[in-house]
Amino acid sequence: MALEARGTPESLPGLDVVSTTPETKQSTSGVALAPELPYARVVLDQPVPHLDHPFDYSVPLSMHDDAVPGARVSVRFGAQKLNGYILERRADVEAGVSPIPLLKVLTPFPVLNPLVATAARAVADRYAGTLSDVLRAAVPPRAASVDKEFRTEAEVSEAEAGSRAASSSFDSSESAWRHYEGGPDFLAQLAAGESPRAVVTVLPQAAGDWTQLVTDALTATHASGRGTTVVVPDARDLQLLETRLAEHEPAIDVARLNAEDGPTPRYRNFMSVALGRTNVAIGTRSAAFAPLKAPGLYILWQDADQSLNEPRAPYQHAREVLLLRASLEGAGLLILSTSRSAEAQRLVATKWALELAAARDVRRSFSPRIVVTGDDFEREKDPFLHASRLPRAAWTAAKDALEKGPVLIQVARTGFVPTTSCERCRAAASCKHCHGPLSLSHASAVPTCQWCGRVANAWSCDVCGFTKLRARAIGADRTAEELGRAFPKFPVVSATGAQPKYEVSDKPQLVVATPGAEPRAHGGYQAALLLDGDRSLMREGLRVSEEVVHRWFDAVSLVKSASEGGRVVIAASQTDATQALVRMDAPGFAWRELEQRRDVNLPPACRSAVLEGPARSTDEFVESLSLPETVSVLGPVAFENPGTSGDYLHRWLLFFTYADGPNVAKELKNAKIRSSTHRKPVVSVRVDDSRAL
DNA sequence: AGCACGCCGACT
């Protein structure tokens, strides 16, 4: 806590030096300094790479109590006023440094706790970014009114903390963990104060859903007197978990950390963790930096979800943040997913983490029956099915299932008919004038060019000459409309990212959802139809099939078991991806993916960096790098600057081993420092950004 | 962002 000031008289500006007591140090500006540890090492909130190191300031006597390590301060830096955080209080400064006083303590509480400061430094280093960039995600913006609340509260209740009774004893034989080999052991280790690391592919909902697994792991950790942080991809999952915890563990105080809750509640919840009043934090990606006092376990749900990538520099992924924290802090790690990312598989393959899996017959007993039916083939022959966009097997499954309960229909993506193709040969339809893509809008049935805006009145296919168009990736709204016509007796609900719905009843109904937005059905869906498979798999990109498999497994996990009549129909051609679903073998699929990446030396079998920027400076940037021989450097690729015309940028790719990672990141950071001190145009550096590849 | 220090050209 705050250092205790001894009864040194406060000296006023302009007061004679002689009048201060001999022990009281003076700063160069003549202000009386704190009696103990009169200097503060400060990290500046300034994202310029060459300022990414601590600066020492003196602590005026008046700020002695408030200037605690982790406090938010305001300082003079050259001509400007900047904010920053105190990393530590010190007795001395390095030779040659003449410190000036802190201007102000903005938040007199440790909003940047030492564990978080260390972890944030490690994250910055790993991603060749600056500490202040990482802190922007780790520490929420200040809300002055909240600081005030806590300031007055702190005065009232000084000795409240302390005995946090390790209360709850739990019985793992009752837990959903009993279905997983090694599951009860895992809980026992956590309860005993150990820090195991595990990767788990969760069983379908019939075996008890993921929130039960999370709750039990959290409770076990709590019993050892330690805290837990749970990171989930989005507000829907956060809501589900919060509800579950409130119902089953009302005695455990939980802080909810979500940027979307708004600045004031966000900061208030954050503060309750930072001050040690709450030892359990749940939230979206930035909750990975929750400032727990005694972290025992980090849990990540659905680590393959794209929203766990921070969209701002240095583009860190919550999985990597938690991995670093678990290592640095000696805490446990639990990655839970309905499927298995190649990254998580790598942790299992290198034996860094345990794999806790259900036996094959257990897996089978909780799984729905899964069939694969061609995406297009059967539909061609049946005019009705053709119109409704449903393969026959899917239509039949839906019809039967609707006798008993809700049916989930997962479609590729949101929006209303983005592009079009020839109805006969399926070639993409393009504009006769400029070859831009044609689209159908809701308002008119006439296809319009997305580039030049011309209306294609008399369109004919470039390839086969046919004159009819069809919609390509059809969105959720359109599908809902069509299904409403196909099953007029049942209500149709649609759930997308923009219009979310978290839960539906067990009544017969059609639920159309885009990936990631599937509502949970009370008691599980009777059936799920996974549409648009081939079209989704046709997309460009290294990790498309992995992504499609993830979202299929997500949907499957919400369906009742086969013994309760649960059915899943996948409308896609037979591939490794569909095979993985039929066998319910997400780890096997991830293992093959990882092996293939290893063969061709692509992430996540290796690490990567993408460098982008103005052609000249980017090339110079790459040229200036001194990298180990083993790094492969690919480029440059020229591409048009989005938003401008005729402005070309260059992109370079670096692939390197995990062993070379720290050195490569360090060299990239050094090059950024060189480039920024010479006021060169900014080259963006993205380390391990799976979306950029 | 601003300020100091430093190495070349114009002037007393």
Next chain:
DNA sequence: GTCGGCGTGCTC
């Protein structure tokens, strides 16, 4: 020989 151009680097 001295004043001042702004170009480069540093700011605790």
